[in-house]
Amino acid sequence: AQKITQTQPGMFVQEKEAVTLDCTYDTSDQSYGLFWYKQPSSGEMIFLIYQGSYDEQNATEGRYSLNFQKARKSANLVISASQLGDSAMYFCAMREGGKVDGNEKLTFGTGTRLTIIP
Amino acid sequence: EADIYQTPRYLVIGTGKKITLECSQTMGHDKMYWYQQDPGMELHLIHYSYGVNSTEKGDLSSESTVSRIRTEHFPLTLESARPSHTSQYLCASQGNNYGYTFGSGTRLTVV
Numbered sequence: 001a002q003k004i005t006q007t008q009p010g011m012f013v014q015e016k017e018a019v020t021l022d023c024t025y026d027t028s029d030q031s032y033g034l035f036w037y038k039q040p041s042s043g044e045m046i047f048l049i050y051q052g053s054y055d056e057q058n059a060t061e062g063r064y065s066l067n068f069q070k071a072r073k074s075a076n077l078v079i080s081a082s083q084l085g086d087s088a089m090y091f092c093a094m095r096e097g098g099k100v101d102g103n104e105k106l107t108f109g110t111g112t113r114l115t116i117i118p
Numbered sequence: 119e120a121d122i123y124q125t126p127r128y129l130v131i132g133t134g135k136k137i138t139l140e141c142s143q144t145m146g147h148d149k150m151y152w153y154q155q156d157p158g159m160e161l162h163l164i165h166y167s168y169g170v171n172s173t174e175k176g177d178l179s180s181e182s183t184v185s186r187i188r189t190e191h192f193p194l195t196l197e198s199a200r201p202s203h204t205s206q207y208l209c210a211s212q213g214n215n216y217g218y219t220f221g222s223g224t225r226l227t228v229v
Contacts, residue, residue, distance in 0.1 A: 033216050033217075035217055035218075037220075042222075043208075043223045043225065044221075044222045045210070045218070047217055047220075050215070050217055089158060093218075095216045095217075104149065104216055105151065106212075106216075106218055108160060108161045111158075
């Protein structure tokens, strides 16, 4: 089974509208972390937002927020007031386990290509 | 300012050549990773290291090799480049907050 599932290969959104990018995850660990990264056409990976499994409140960073629904195992990224510069690939990722010296590789989803239409 | 550096940014090279992709970080992170990514596609882990003299193969089989002689340096080498190696290679390091910091990537084209 996929550990990270992003079901939207591509999305088109009108500028200034809000957009939700879906991410569901699968883990049996109690301690885990969820990340979102943005990858513009230039290729670099830009960290956007992080949510820990024990965080009681949804993470927010400027126009980005993470809609964390633990029971449903979903961690959707919400971008408010979308801008043309938001056009990019977006990857959801998960880190399992809580020990610093353990296996802490991130598992990435397949990504969603977001295109903002003027 | 980038704390993790990859060079070269772009590389076009002939089949059969030996190449080394450089990755250096200034954050003192022990954990470093190499990913291979075709344009617009998912990331595939090809190598990782949890510290000096520690290297492991990732989930995707790769003909490349890596070394970790110094904490800050994690180069990737292809002994004999082939057109199938054409891809983007992303290097990342991982801090205590578990998140990755990525380099800007190397876009490799083998002709």
